[in-house]
Amino acid sequence: MHAWPASEVPALPGQGRDLRIHDTATGGLVSLDPGPVARIYVCGITPYDATHIGHAATYNAFDLVQRVWLDTKRQVHYVQNVTDVDDPLLERAQRDGLDWAALAEQETALFREDMTALRMLPPRQYIGAVEAIPGIVPLVERLRDMGAAYELEGDVYFSVESDPHFGKVSGLDAAAMRLLSAERGGDPDRPGKKNPLDPMLWMAAREGEPSWDGGSLGRGRPGWHIECVAIALDHLGMGFDIQGGGSDLAFPHHEMGASHAQALTGEFPMAKAYVHAGMVALDGEKMSKSKGNLVFVSKLRRDGVDPAAIRLALLAHHYRADWEWTDQVLQDAVARLARWRAAVSRPDGPSAEALVEQIRESLANDLDAPAALTAVDRWAALQEQNGGTDEGAPGVVSRAVDALLGVAL
Template sequence: MHAWPASEVPALPGQGRDLRIHDTATGDLVTLAPGPVARIYVCGITPYDATHMGHAATYNAFDLVQRVWLDTKRQVHYVQNVTDVDDPLLERALRDDVDWTALAEKETALFREDMTALRMLPPRHYIGAVEAIPGIVPLVERLRDAGAAYELEGDTYFSVEADSHFGGVSHLDAAAMRLLSAERGGDPDRPGKKNPLDPMLWMAAREGEPSWDGASLGRGRPGWHIECVAIALDHLGMGFDVQGGGSDLAFPHHEMGASHAQALTGEFPMAKAYVHAGMVGLDGEKMSKSKGNLVFVSALRREGVDPAAIRLALLAHHYRSDWEWTDQVLRDAVARLERWRAAVSRPDGPPAEAVVEEIREALANDLDSPAALDAVDRWAALQQESGGTDEGAPGVVSRAVDALMGVAL
């Protein structure tokens, strides 16, 4: 599966700082100091109802991670999946009376278009669940053969007790885990499971649903968590730098994925930091497919909204915060974009070195994008009030905003 084209990242004078970021597993800020190649896995979409503002906020956060690393002169090995077969996708296809593969292809194409418009840097590897099945099956067999998985009426489940570190990502108690498991794709009430929290690794073929050859597992399709584990281990290996996604993935998805990988390899941890973006709401509720209260990037683009303004609307909120999309949020972003473009349209202006360093410092400090915006706002206000004599400073600021925040002025 192909990703989307990369926008050019301008080179800046000097060098960025190592990233300090909040790790869900420890509950603290950690300083990441990867080697020459930083490794990041971000969980992708299930391709229906793409791309809503919650998606955009999540991928904006991890785009900033990449940009901070690139500014330190590192390379970035970024991997993202597409869950192009799963119950919610099949249910939507059935509801709309469309072929599930056609729906997945259409929504994935729309997601690519939105990511391109928003200048999100693409992953090096963009892998669909279906194309990953040949690598998933052997992992499930290994877990089964090691006693870390078991069969139940043809389905194969992972035993959470096989990983002594289970619970170390989300730190939830059993009651909370059981509740979230039921809400987020699990089946804690299924009779016969060794532990209600045990997640499915391989679902035996159901009538009327797609299935693939699972070798000794029989025909079926993969569970949600093992999909990401297979892709991450194949392309990044254990101990990669960041596992990322929305905060609703901390449990069960990232918790279960970590346990799958740790049971498979005997190594710990799967990722050095588990980083989660906050939820975006609308009209007082979390924006979600199930509620139908979605604001789509593509719809805003069709209305003529500049993608740079959408990006600024996202950047105005700290990535870990839960926030609400409103018309005023967008109006503020459009006005900011106009101010910034006016400020960089002159041949000279106030010195740029300080603002570039302020942006770097803000983003290296747990991706504090609101502070980075404030730094550019102050420079733009000086430009409007009194201008400056530093020839080329507007160009430096423009390149910094592009390189570090993905906003083209």
């Protein structure tokens, strides 16, 4: 599976700052000092509907991570998956009378278009669950053979008790985990499981549903969590720098994935930091496909909204915050974009060196994009009020905003 084209990231004078970022597993900021190649895995979409603002906010957060690392002159090895076979996709295809594979391909293509328009840097590897199946099957067989998994009516489950570190990603107690498991794709009430929290690794073939050769597992398809584990271990290995996604993935997805990988390898942790973006609401409720209260990026683009304004609307909120999308949020972003473009269109202006360092410091401090935007606002206000004599300043500001914030002025 191919990703989307990369927009050019301008080189800036000076040196970027190392990233300090909030780690869900420890509950505080951690200082990340990757080697020459920073490694990040971000969980991708289940492609049964178009990209909504909640998706865009999540991928914007991890795009900023990449930009901070690139500014330190590191390379970035970014991997993202596509869950192109799963219950929600199959249910939507059946509801709408569509071929599930065609629906997945259609929505993945639209996602690529939205990511390109928003200037999100693409992953080095963009891998679908279906194409990962040949690598998933041996991992499930290994877990079963080592006693970390068991069969139940043809399905294969992971035993969470096989990982002594289970629970350290989310920090939740068993009761909270059980509630969330039921809400987020698990089956804690299924009779015969060793532990209600045990997640499925391999689902035996069901009539009328797609299935693949699972070797000694029989025909079927993979569970949700093992998909990302297989892809991450194959391309990044253990101990990569950041595992990322929305806050609703901390449990069960990232918790279970970490335990799968740790049981398989005997190493801990799977990732140095587990980083989670907040949820975006609409009309007082979390924006979600199941509720249908969505604002689609593609619809905004069709309505003539500049993608740079959409990106500024996302950047106006700290990535970990839960916030609500409103017409005013977008109007403020459109106005800000106009002010910034007017400011950099002049032939000279106030010195920009301090501004570049302010943007760098803000983003290095747990991706504080709102503080970075405020710094650019101050420079633009000075430009509007008094101007300046530095002929290179507008160009420096334009390149810095592009390189570090992903906004083309």
